[in-house]
Amino acid sequence: MNTCGNNEGNTIRNDNQSRQTFSNGIRAALVCLILFEPGCKPKEVLVPVKPASALPAEFPLPDRFPIVVPMKFRDVEYHFMLDTGCSLTSFNRKHRDLLGDYIKTYTTSGFLWQKIPVDAHAIPEEATMQLGPIRIKGEVGVMDYSALGDWLARYDGLVGIDIMGQFLVQFDFEKELLRFLRSDTRPDPNWGEPFDLELSGGTPHLRVRLTDSISEQFMIDTGAPLIYLTQEKFESLVREQDPSTSYVRRPITQDSKDLAGAIIRKVSLEPLIYDSIRIVESPRSFLGMEFLRRHSLVTLDCQGRKLYLKLKCSDPTPPSGLGKPPVSDSNHP
Structure with a gap:
């Protein structure tokens, strides 16, 4: 079992700034997920x-x-x-x-x-x-x-x-490089743990066991800033967590119901273990950039139906609140 990156005892807070940035993170998904x-x-x-x-x-x-x-x-x-x-x-x-x-x-x-x-x-x-x-x-x-x-x-x-999908796409967060490799490139043990992918609607999906009784098929989505889970699974997941699990609700459009976000104490993608994962209730389930950046290296092989994940040995400080999602650089063209 790989416990690289474990970090227990993170304090959860719900200040106004966290609520606002959490809400912004949900709105970002509205324009990215296609x-x-x-x-x-x-x-x-x-x-x-x-x-x-x-x-x-x-x-x-x-x-x-x-x-x-x-x-x-x-x-x-x-x-x-x-x-x-x-x-x-x-x-x-x-x-x-x-x-x-x-x-x-x-x-x-x-x-x-x-x-x-x-x-x-x-x-x-x-x-x-x-x-x-x-x-x-x-x-x-x-x-x-x-x-x-x-x-x-x-x-x-x-x-x-x-x-x-016609290449191996590699996200090297440690060296800050994005690579397009030939589709016939042989897998390297340094790529980390291999996981089976499914292609649905032409896009890559990964099944994750969130708890012993809850699993979900997530789309791998670089166009999403956070991690998103369908309402039914989200509510079940929160009920199984420690009572101190914190979440807030915010509407994302005038016509939509409020959506919630929570910090989940521990998620397992065997043999990888993730602590303090921030998850947002959503109409669909996505693993966005906040999940991908928990790794030093991510390799996407759509033709081979594989996703390789190498967890950071020095995991960045997990989120202490529901805010601070990755945000767009407002100065970028």
Whole structure:
């Protein structure tokens, strides 16, 4: 059993600042979590690499939310958010005129199951769309990001699983590097513990046993700042915890009910043990960046249906309140 990173006896507090930042963390999920409905998958996107020796492709991995990578299109650099919860790479609608012929419209569902149209357009043959050394061809989506919130509308696009799934994607939080490795790269023991992944709706999911009687299938979502759990499982989990477990409730939209957040004393993903995990009640279950950053190395292998997790031996101080979620850098373009 790996107990690396255990840290007992953390004080839980509920001051006004914690409540406010917790509420902001929930709102961030509203504009980040995008799941394409099963049956509406786009045609395969061809992602050739020229030259092959250019891999691994590496990008900076700063300690902030979200992860933003440079995407070049027609020799202009755009800021794309890396989102494993999105099955189709897309441009913000304001860039529609850059693209080629319209192909068809897909229907997506947002955080609260609201329906959002995404238009697929061809990438013109003469245009170059490139993520580092990775040349992208085929089709790309166009979406009105403002429908999901002003926060997301600041970005030029989203990099989805249609691209990431063709590589091993490695998040090296210790060295602050994001890597795209060849899909046939052999696993390394230094990657940590392997876990089986399921692909549902084109996005990666991991089953986690929260207690002896409660387990849940979570989407691995780099477009989410926190950890989110469906209402029924959340309430069951809180009931099983120590009575001192603390949580607050906040509405996330005018039409939604209040959602709660709690700090759970211990969660096991055998053989890994996590202490003081902050979980938010949600319409869906996601493992966001706060979970991923509990590790020194995370390797996502969608083709091999594996997730490799290497827990930090010196775990950062677990959250002492329900606030302080990872937040977007307001100065980022």
